[in-house]
Amino acid sequence: MLLIEIKPNTCDFCGCCVGVCPEDAIELQEAQISIIEERCTNCAKCVWVCPFEVLLFNKPQKTKAEA
Amino acid sequence: MKQEYDVIVVGAGPAGSTCARYAAAQGASVVVLEKDRDVGMPVRCGEAVSNRSLEKIVDIDPRWIAATIRRFRLVSPSGQIVEPDLGGHGFVLERRLFDYDLARLAVEAGAEVHTKSYVDGLLPSENGWQGVALQWKGERREIRGRIIVGADGVESRVGKWAGVDTTTHMRDMETCAQMTLSNVDLEDDACEFYFGNDTAPMGYLWVFPKGNGMANVGVGISGMASKQRAAIRYLKDFIARRFPGAGVLTTVAGGVPCAVTVDTLVKDNIVLVGDAAHQVNPMSGGGITSGMFGGKMAGEAIARALAREDLTLLQEYPRQWEKDIGAKHRTYHRMKSAVYKFPDETLDDIARKVLALSPEKRTIWGVFRTALRHQPALVWEMVKVFGLGR
Ligand SMILES: Cc1cc2nc3c(=O)[nH]c(=O)nc-3n(C[C@H](O)[C@H](O)[C@H](O)COP(=O)(O)OP(=O)(O)OC[C@H]3O[C@@H](n4cnc5c(N)ncnc54)[C@H](O)[C@@H]3O)c2cc1C
Numbered sequence: 303m304l305l306i307e308i309k310p311n312t313c314d315f316c317g318c319c320v321g322v323c324p325e326d327a328i329e330l331q332e333a334q335i336s337i338i339e340e341r342c343t344n345c346a347k348c349v350w351v352c353p354f355e356v357l358l359f360n361k362p363q364k365t366k367a368e369a
Numbered sequence: 370m371k372q373e374y375d376v377i378v379v380g381a382g383p384a385g386s387t388c389a390r391y392a393a394a395q396g397a398s399v400v401v402l403e404k405d406r407d408v409g410m411p412v413r414c415g416e417a418v419s420n421r422s423l424e425k426i427v428d429i430d431p432r433w434i435a436a437t438i439r440r441f442r443l444v445s446p447s448g449q450i451v452e453p454d455l456g457g458h459g460f461v462l463e464r465r466l467f468d469y470d471l472a473r474l475a476v477e478a479g480a481e482v483h484t485k486s487y488v489d490g491l492l493p494s495e496n497g498w499q500g501v502a503l504q505w506k507g508e509r510r511e512i513r514g515r516i517i518v519g520a521d522g523v524e525s526r527v528g529k530w531a532g533v534d535t536t537t538h539m540r541d542m543e544t545c546a547q548m549t550l551s552n553v554d555l556e557d558d559a560c561e562f563y564f565g566n567d568t569a570p571m572g573y574l575w576v577f578p579k580g581n582g583m584a585n586v587g588v589g590i591s592g593m594a595s596k597q598r599a600a601i602r603y604l605k606d607f608i609a610r611r612f613p614g615a616g617v618l619t620t621v622a623g624g625v626p627c628a629v630t631v632d633t634l635v636k637d638n639i640v641l642v643g644d645a646a647h648q649v650n651p652m653s654g655g656g657i658t659s660g661m662f663g664g665k666m667a668g669e670a671i672a673r674a675l676a677r678e679d680l681t682l683l684q685e686y687p688r689q690w691e692k693d694i695g696a697k698h699r700t701y702h703r704m705k706s707a708v709y710k711f712p713d714e715t716l717d718d719i720a721r722k723v724l725a726l727s728p729e730k731r732t733i734w735g736v737f738r739t740a741l742r743h744q745p746a747l748v749w750e751m752v753k754v755f756g757l758g759r
Binding site: 314316317318320321322323324326329330331332347350351352353354355 | 404405406413485487489504522523524525526529530536537538539542544545546592595596599600601621622623624626
């Protein structure tokens with residue numbers, strides 16, 4: 303499940319996240335960014351390096367059975 | 370756009386354009402593919418270069434120069450100011466014009482440049498790669514090339530697609546926020562660098578004059594520090610303190626791979642240059658001229674390999690890089706790794722000690738020697754690699 307989220311309309315498309323992504327899981331065009339869900343391992347490196355705090359890591363919600 | 374070229378260059382930054390220029394100079398057909406709609410924009414850069422490096426790699430056009438720098442001012446966390454002797458001068462460039470002209474030089478040498486061309490894959494062949502897949506003005510295309518150059522910057526993927534590990538470690542990724550300010554009162558010949566945990570943890574903050582009351586102000590912090598607090602917050606704090614009345618003309622994000630150069634610069638018919646190959650000086654974060662040197666070396670090796678129909682000649686490029694720059698950058702990386710985590714007290718102590726040096730010893734190297742005085746092996750390596758100290 304993809305836990306990384308990109309806040310809409312805030313990305314500056316600088317490529318910092320792509321540079322640290324070990325899985326080549328980010329697609330970055332001139333003014334378009336998306337995460338390739340099948341490759342992303344939710345390692346969150348992209349979240350940590352983002353200069354503008356555009357990427358968010360959503361902690362997985364525990365289901366009732368797990369809690 | 371044709372369907373086939375001798376050389377496909379991905380990315381029209383300084384490294385890609387310079388590579389294309391030298392590859393095309395001997396008659397090879399060269400295309401540069403740039404994803405953005407324009408070359409040289411947006412500017413994600415401090416735009417500072419040393420005159421000595423720049424004049425070695427290109428004939429300088431005065432239109433590129435926003436300011437000529439004769440002084441460096443290093444500011445410690447407690448506000449002590451060290452002004453080391455530069456032994457030369459530097460420039461703050463206007464990269465909008467600079468990058469554009471480098472692309473023009475490539476075109477004048479015979480290359481084609483296409484913007485709005487987003488490369489999103491390599492086309493495999495039996496012994497390497499036979500071209501690239503791209504979205505060109507929204508349309509899907511495939512073009513063939515005998516040699517493919519990854520000049521696609523910090524966000525490089527060409528190397529990864531070819532199986533070269535170009536991922537930058539979090540610690541080595543300097544994550545940056547930068548603004549162009551107007552209405553600021555600055556001396557037009559001094560670059561300022563601010564250090565300290567509250568200002569720029571594991572990095573530095575720069576204030577570079579651009580003339581006419583303008584300044585390029587930015588901060589770069591290690592990815593490790595960015596985990597706690599993002600670069601943009603440090604920059605906003607500093608500007609509110611230091612330039613409360615300034616107008617903000619641009620605000621951009623950026624990343625600088627301050628790592629050791631990737632060890633595979635050429636794999637089969639794939640060649641990596643510039644930020645894509647981590648050719649940035651890892652100590653300063655400056656990658657404009659070093660990327661251009663990489664581009665030139667690669668372009669010349671490509672031209673020779675094509676002229677003699679022998680792709681093994683591409684290996685001359687990594688050999689030359691290692692000889693001219695590679696070893697120096699490894700030492701810079703060791704120096705950076707030693708100093709970038711210094712706590713504020715150590716930084717202030719270094720400033721005090723440098724201020725106590727006699728003026729002729731107060732050089733950039735004097736600063737490093739003082740900073741690294743507890744690591745004599747590294748100082749010795751610096752002396753050896755950079756030919757200093759005699
Ligand atoms: C905030 C900041 C400040 C800096 N300050 C300085 C400084 O003061 N002095 C200095 O010397 N250096 C500085 N640098 C570093 C310098 O900007 C880079 O090292 C330099 O731009 C590298 O050149 P390049 O040609 O390798 O890559 P870039 O200039 O990044 O060019 C790469 C190009 O490839 C394109 N591209 C990427 N992917 C694709 C794709 N899939 N398809 C098509 N095109 C693609 C990009 O759009 C881009 O135009 C700074 C960097 C940052 C981020």
